[in-house]
Amino acid sequence: MRVASVPSPVPSPRRSPGGSHASSGGSGCEVTSTSPSSKDALIVQHSLQAGTLQELCWRVVKSHITANNVLDLLRFAEQFDMVPGFVNIRAHCMGYVLRAYEVLRERKGREELAAVVDAGTLARLEAAVEERGRVASGLKAVLGRVVELPPPPPSCEQQAPSVGGHAVSYPYSYLVAGVGWPAAVDPSARETHMCAAEFAQVFGMSWDAYCALPSWKRTVLKQQHRLF
Structure with missing residues (x-):
């Protein structure tokens, strides 16, 4: 006695609680569309990754500021003075200029410094240089000539x-x-x-x-x- 096989019913589409359709494939796995909460999570995750990358870039820039590139970095950061990360870079570069002004003045020249340092700050730095020069001249007169070693070789x-x-x-x-x-x-x-x-x-x-x-x-x- 032969028994006719009965075709299995085709599953009908079901609605997920959020209103989007869901269906079951041959594997039995239910596939749903991305819910609004999942999209929000992806946006938050992307923002966190961007913030971490920005912080990493900032640390790299900060650790490589030198007398050779500090003025270029200042000029670059001033073009983005409304962006928080660039404000931090500009502040750190300006701190470097204040600490190493005499070295930068000798290597870059007063005119190039005046292009990136405001007039008031520049006047105070120049006054400090003159004052230190007067003090050094007084010490040399008392102690004799100060002898410095020659500059180091590039090697x-x-x-x-x-x-x-x-x-x-x-x-x-x-x-x-x-x-x-x-x-x-x-x-x-x-x-x-x-x-x-x-x-x-x-x-x-x-x-x-x-x-x-x-x-x-x-x-x-x-x-x-x-x-x-």
């Missing part, structure tokens, strides 16, 4: 990265007070341009241990090692 760069995150490092002997420092060195943070091994040898501690010290203690150590 003094070391391929090992520095403790401060710079791509290259420099020997301690080219970073101490009284010598002509390499062009890429931040005059106010010369200890950050040493490699990890030499930093530990000079300071007697690792870079992380040094950073954990209070700021006054770090200043004292820099003075003791002629890096202040």
Whole structure:
């Protein structure tokens, strides 16, 4: 006796609670359209990723500011002065200019600095330079002529990265007070341009241990090692 086979019923479309259609395929898996809440989650996730990328880019720029590129970065950041990330870059670059004004003045010239530094700040910096010049002249008259070592050769760069995150490092002997420092060195943070091994040898501690010290203690150590 033969029994005729009965075709299985075709599943009809069902509505998901949010109003979108859902259907079951041959695998038995239900496929639904993206709900509004899922779209919102994707937007939030994209925003978080963009913020993390921006912060990463900011850290890279901050760790590579030098006397050679600080004025270019200032000019670039001023074009986007309403964007928060660029405001931070401009503020950090301006802080670098304030700390290393005399070095920048010698290498770039007063005219180029005047193009990116406001007149009031520039006048105060110039007055400070003149005052320091008068003090130095008085000291030379009392103590005699100050002798400085010649500028370092370009070959003094070391391929090992520095403790401060710079791509290259420099020997301690080219970073101490009284010598002509390499062009890429931040005059106010010369200890950050040493490699990890030499930093530990000079300071007697690792870079992380040094950073954990209070700021006054770090200043004292820099003075003791002629890096202040």
